[in-house]
Amino acid sequence: MDPERIAHMANLQRKMLVSHAYRELWATEAYRPVLEMAPLPEDRAHVQQVLVEEMQHYERCLRVDWEYAHARDYYISGHVRMDIVPGVVERMVKGPDGIPPPGSWIEFLLAQALNDYAGLLVLRNVARTARSPPYCPLWAYAGAAEGMVADEEGHGEHGRSLLLREWRWNPPPDKEKEFILLRQVDGAIRCIGRPGTDGDRAAVEYGLKARGAGEVLNEFTEYADWLLGRLYEPAAPPLRVKERARELAQA
Ligand SMILES: [Fe+2]
Numbered sequence: 287m288d289p290e291r292i293a294h295m296a297n298l299q300r301k302m303l304v305s306h307a308y309r310e311l312w313a314t315e316a317y318r319p320v321l322e323m324a325p326l327p328e329d330r331a332h333v334q335q336v337l338v339e340e341m342q343h344y345e346r347c348l349r350v351d352w353e354y355a356h357a358r359d360y361y362i363s364g365h366v367r368m369d370i371v372p373g374v375v376e377r378m379v380k381g382p383d384g385i386p387p388p389g390s391w392i393e394f395l396l397a398q399a400l401n402d403y404a405g406l407l408v409l410r411n412v413a414r415t416a417r418s419p420p421y422c423p424l425w426a427y428a429g430a431a432e433g434m435v436a437d438e439e440g441h442g443e444h445g446r447s448l449l450l451r452e453w454r455w456n457p458p459p460d461k462e463k464e465f466i467l468l469r470q471v472d473g474a475i476r477c478i479g480r481p482g483t484d485g486d487r488a489a490v491e492y493g494l495k496a497r498g499a500g501e502v503l504n505e506f507t508e509y510a511d512w513l514l515g516r517l518y519e520p521a522a523p524p525l526r527v528k529e530r531a532r533e534l535a536q537a
C-alpha cells in the first residue's frame with residue numbers, strides 16, 4: 287500500500303477514534319448530574335453502572351491508541367501515531383455537540399434509548415470489520431469495539447425499559463416532552479454522522495467500517511420511529527425520525 291494511502295487511512299481512523307473517545311468521555315460528564323435526579327436507589331445504581339462502563343470505554347479507546355503506537359509487525363507500524371487525547375480535549379472544551387446533557391431523569395432515559403442506541407449501531411459497524419475478510423487492518427479498534435457492544439446493549443436495553451414505564455406513568459408536560467424528544471433525536475442523528483461524504487465512502491472502502499453512514503442511519507430511524515410509536519400509542523408521535531434525519535441532512 288502506498289504511503290499516501292496509508293496516511294489517508296490512518297487519518298480517517300484517527301477521526302473515528304477521536305470522535306468515539308470524546309463521546310465516551312463526554313457521556314461521563316453529561317450523565318454525572320443525573321445521579322442526583324434518579325428517583326429510586328436502583329435507578330441511581332443504574333446511572334452509576336452506566337458511568338463506570340462509559341469511563342471504561344474511554345479507557346479502551348486510549349488503549350487502542352497505545353496499541354497503534356506499539357504495533358511492530360504490521361505495515362501501518364511506524365506510520366501511525368494516533369495520539370487522540372489532544373483531539374478529545376479540543377472537543378470536550380468546545381462541547382456539547384455529542385450528547386445533549388439531560389436536564390431531567392426522563393430525558394436521561396430518552397438519551398439512553400436514542401443517543402446510546404445510535405452509538406451502539408456505530409460501534410457494531412466498526413466491530414463487524416473485526417472478522418470480515420480481508421482482515422481489518424485496524425484490528426485493535428475493531429476488537430475493542432466488539433468488547434464494548436455488549437455493555438452498550440445491556441445498559442441501553444435497561445434504559446429503554448425504564449423509559450417505556452416512566453413515559454407512561456410519570457410523563458412530563460407535553461411541551462417539555464417534545465422539546466427533549468427533538469433534542470435527543472437530533473443528538474442521536476448527529477452521532478451517526480453525515481452519509482455519503484468522501485470520508486464516509488473511504489472508510490468503507492478501507493474496511494474501517496462495514497457499512498456507510500446512510501445504512502446505519504436507516505437502521506436507526508426505523509428503530510427510533512418504532513420507539514416513538516410505542517411511547518405515543520395509541521396517538522401518532524409528533525415527529526417522524528426518518529423525516530427529521532432528511533431535514534438535518536439538507537441543513
Ligand atoms: Fe460507551
Ligand SMILES: [Fe+2]
Pocket residue numbers: 340402405438441
Ligand atoms: Fe452507553
